[in-house]
Amino acid sequence: MKITTVYGPVSSWRLGRSLGIDPICAERKICTFDCMYCSLGRTARKTVDRRIFVPARVVERALKEALKKVEADVVTFSGTGEPTLAENLGELIETARDVSGLPIAVLTNSSLLFRKDVRRELARADVVKGKLDASNDELFKRINCPHEKISLSKVIKGLENFRKEFAGSFALEIMFVPENKQFSEEIAKIVRTIKPDEIQINTPLRPSPVRPLTPAELRDVQKSFKGMNFRTVYKAGKPRVGKVIGKKKIKKLKRVD
Ligand code: SF4
Numbered sequence: 001m002k003i004t005t006v007y008g009p010v011s012s013w014r015l016g017r018s019l020g021i022d023p024i025c026a027e028r029k030i031c032t033f034d035c036m037y038c039s040l041g042r043t044a045r046k047t048v049d050r051r052i053f054v055p056a057r058v059v060e061r062a063l064k065e066a067l068k069k070v071e072a073d074v075v076t077f078s079g080t081g082e083p084t085l086a087e088n089l090g091e092l093i094e095t096a097r098d099v100s101g102l103p104i105a106v107l108t109n110s111s112l113l114f115r116k117d118v119r120r121e122l123a124r125a126d127v128v129k130g131k132l133d134a135s136n137d138e139l140f141k142r143i144n145c146p147h148e149k150i151s152l153s154k155v156i157k158g159l160e161n162f163r164k165e166f167a168g169s170f171a172l173e174i175m176f177v178p179e180n181k182q183f184s185e186e187i188a189k190i191v192r193t194i195k196p197d198e199i200q201i202n203t204p205l206r207p208s209p210v211r212p213l214t215p216a217e218l219r220d221v222q223k224s225f226k227g228m229n230f231r232t233v234y235k236a237g238k239p240r241v242g243k244v245i246g247k248k249k250i251k252k253l254k255r256v257d
Pocket residue numbers: 029031032033034035037038039040043080081082109
């Protein structure tokens with residue numbers, strides 16, 4: 001079976017024309033979480049065990065081929081699961097930078113940032129976007145349905161440590177859904193301790209089992225982040241992308257606007 005590890009570029013409200021690399025390349029999602037709003041459906045394998053899913057030479061070849069055909073502003077690690085589960089993530093980041101000469105971004109759910117080796121590898125990226133959707137354990141379990149070895153306190157500690165160690169641009173996304181919108185003050189309080197460069201206030205606008213908040217609901221939520229550097233999904237513009245590759249993968253990832 002042919003592995004499509006490189007896809008896009010997709011138009012990202014956060015990053016511009018983003019050429020995706022999927023370091024997991026699973027038929028069905030492999031993740032440390034099983035978020036209630038995930039646009040990829042239920043997690044087929046919930047795990048915290050890291051391993052090599054796609055060798056660096058496969059990424060290198062695919063990226064070289066892709067860059068002959070398409071133009072992008074950034075290369076972004078994301079895809080069919082949690083990118084930090086890839087044990088060779090640091091090597092993949094370096095490979096992508098060498099081949100593309102572009103800034104490298106990684107989208108992570110923050111679950112493995114409590115691990116020093118993961119933070120060290122992730123710190124090789126230029127841009128990292130973490131995630132925090134809850135302010136207490138009950139809400140964390142309801143929204144993110146994490147692997148049993150991951151607690152909210154571990155996630156927060158990992159985010160705080162990563163913030164201190166990482167010299168690049170660090171954004172934190174909060175996905176607001178009806179279940180956590182009334183906790184925006186508590187979440188904002190935690191975000192203040194993490195001190196990301198930017199806060200991305202999001203709601204699931206891609207196909208999702210959960211309804212997105214309306215613009216009015218999101219405006220209400222954003223009041224809790226007053227004085228902080230935030231962007232909201234409804235206000236963001238999106239760049240136009242030209243030619244793309246890996247259309248099947250883009251469809252699978254529900255990255256079609
Ligand atoms: S962390 Fe991302 S990929 Fe994993 S279940 Fe949540 S939304 Fe889906």
